[in-house]
Amino acid sequence: MxxxxxxxxxxxxxxxxxxxxxxxxxxxxxxxxxxxxxxxxxxxxxxxxxxxxxxxxxxxxxxxxxxxxxxxxxxxxxxxxxxxxxxxxxxxxxxxxxxxxxxxxxxxxxxxxxxxxxxxxxxxxxxxxxxxxxxxxxxxxxxxxxxxxxxxxxxxxxxxxxPLQMALDEQTQIDFSGLEIDFDSSANVEKISASGVMDSFKVTSTLATDESMRLEFKGMNLTSNTRKGVSDFYLGQNEVRLQQIELQIGESAPILFKDFVQRDETSEANQQLSARYSYDIGMISYQGNDIGSSQMLWTVKNLDAAALQSMVELYGSLLQSGKVDSESGMPQLTDEQTAQFKTDLEKLLAGKPGMALEKLAFKTANGESSFSLALDLDKPVSFDLPAPELTKQLIAQLDAKLLVSKAMIGDVVGVQATIAGETDKEAIAQQATMLSEMASGMALASELAVLQGEDISSSLHYANDQVTFNGKQMTVDQFVALAMSSGGGLAGMGDDAPADDALLDESEGENTLQ
Structure with missing residues (x-):
């Protein structure tokens, strides 16, 4: 012992x-x-x-x-x-x-x-x-x-x-539950992982109209897994999830955005950076009525890492020295810094960078509408060219597409009627059908859209000073002329078109929405 x-x-x-x-x-x-x-x-x-x-x-x-x-x-x-x-x-x-x-x-x-x-x-x-x-x-x-x-x-x-409860000013109050983040990193912060949670963050304020406004974020979780790339930019994934975002103006019912998810992902290849940013809302609700879900996806590609790093460092040094205008955000550059910025910009454009709104969509029970826009850039021969020629050389190509679901229009009209207190389902269905067909007719009459199945569609492709619009090839000037004439015709149609009340009055008996 x-x-x-x-x-x-x-x-x-x-x-x-x-x-x-x-x-x-x-x-x-x-x-x-x-x-x-x-x-x-x-x-x-x-x-x-x-x-x-x-x-x-x-x-x-x-x-x-x-x-x-x-x-x-x-x-x-x-x-x-x-x-x-x-x-x-x-x-x-x-x-x-x-x-x-x-x-x-x-x-x-x-x-x-x-x-x-x-x-x-x-x-x-x-x-x-x-x-x-x-x-x-x-x-x-x-x-x-x-x-x-x-x-x-x-x-x-x-x-x-x-946790925090405080007044920012006489009109604005914050109520914050607190935030906790746990993290780990390798030596020299080469790799970082983190996770965090927050119960709620609420802002209440009085608007210029003397109405109250309340914005509340509930149930946040965040995760991050990144590593430092060859270019010293951090690569990897980040995600933020919110169970609900609630917005209320005055005494009206709050608008609820449920299951919000924001993700971003950055990658690197051949000394060029690419990134994806997505935003999803699982459901938008008002007065207990589910309206629809929404999705947005942005991407950027072919960003020269060295040129971008040099531009960021230059901007950082200007911030530290107070050489950035607080209102416009524009830096005050010396001749030497201007030359450096121009060199970096030329190198960035030489990599043929691109940016795209790959998807902006709204989906209801029976249909989905979407919009996309992609822009690829190129290095011009000179930045001293006249503006039209400089723009022509800067834009390598542009693609845009709009798709509007007639069924989605009907769903939205139906939800609006229900929120307004209408109970006649047959009358609501007739109104939804009538307004979706009217929207389709006006779009087709303007020649700015075509019918693709049950969807109203419009597409545009530009490259080499040529436009392909809804499948038809034309010059830029011809496209501008078409857009202006069609827009004028659509405006005229809008003046002559019957008002909604008149359209509704055409319905008879129990099918008329009062």
Whole structure:
């Protein structure tokens, strides 16, 4: 028994000695580790923040080292504007209690037994500029979290934005349940994965019409899996899901957007970037009536990574130096910077970039309508060409297609009638059929559309200064003339067309909608 006790005591002594030695080692290495991490963070933010209209830098203000822990203080300086209208330069301070490894107490308390180099416990510091935010968070640090640094320089931790109730101004109030994000990254932040949850975020405001407005987001989940590519841009997938978005104006019934999903995916091949951005709404409802679902998909392709990176870095440097107009967002360039921007733009266009609204669709119970638009660009011989010739050389090709479902028109008319309180199903069906046929007739009479089965369709293709419109080839001038004459004819038809009330009055007896 004495031998067992002696062995256990010896193990504790050895473990304590190793922990003390590890803590001392961490304390010695900490300044260099922090400096490297801050430098890396500043480089990464310099490449990504300009896309948000901001620039930010982190600075280590102080570091007090002890044997088992250290206290650090950082300054984060921001410049730019998130809304494009309110330029500001402000700074936040963050306090950090750093527990030295290999076995920080906070990790042992949560049964995380793998050794780490250090664990950071950070929190936003109170200041006069942030007083309203702190007060709205019941006085605690509204932004805080914990990050552990592994001996392989990997990171794992969390970020917590505390619940918040506060008035932005006399008209606007925020009620926020809080946000929690867990994340992991490999050494040098080469790979990042994250997940987060939020229960609700509600904004109530008084509009200029003195009506109240309420916008509420409920049940958010986010996931992210990205890696740094050869071009230093982060590639991979991000997804945000919301169970419901609720919008209410005045005393009217709220509009509900259910099962909202936003996804983006970025990829890289042959030093060119491509991306996809999709937005889906599972169902739009009003007064208990399901109206339909919606989908939007954007894509970009063939973006020269080096040229894009150079343009982003230039914009970031201009933001930091206050050389970006707050109202227009346009940068103030020197002659040298103008030449650099022009070189980057030429390189970007030489890659033949393209952008497309691949699908904008609205689907009801019996039909789906959609619109698509794709634009491919090319490098012009010169940017000094007259505007018409420059446009002709910039646009390699353009494709557009509109498809309107007659059945969808009928569904929408039926829902409108139901919301208005109509109960005669036969009369509602007749009205829906009549209005969908009228829309079809007007579109066909204008020569801007054709009938494709039970859908009204219009298509346009442009390339090499030639237009193919609804299957017919013509010059650009001929197309413009057709569009103008058809538009005028359609407007005239609209003047002569009977009003909806007159059309409805033609229905007899019980089939007339009052």
């Amino acid at each position: 004495k031998k067992i006790a002696g062995s256990a005591l010896g193990a504790v002594v050895v473990l304590g000695a190793l922990s003390t030695a590890g803590a001392w080692y961490t304390g010695q290495q900490l300044p260099a580790v922090l400096e490297t991490s801050i430098q890396q963070a500043n480089e990464d933010m310099g490449k990504t923040m300009p896309a948000l209209g901001l620039s930010a830098t982190i600075e280590l203000v102080s570091l007090e080292r002890q044997l088992f822990s250290s206290n650090a203080r950082y300054r984060i300086q921001f410049a730019g504007s998130l809304d494009g209208e309110s330029p500001s330069n402000f700074e936040w301070f963050v306090t950090d209690r750093i527990e030295h490894g290999p076995f920080p107490l906070s990790r042992l308390q949560t049964l995380k037994l793998l050794p780490v180099m250090a664990t950071s416990n950070y929190a936003l510091e109170r200041s006069p500029e942030l007083e309203k935010w702190f007060a709205g968070s019941q006085g605690g640090a509204p932004l805080q979290g914990q990050v552990s640094l592994g001996y392989d320089r990997s990171l794992s931790g969390n970020l917590r934005v505390q």
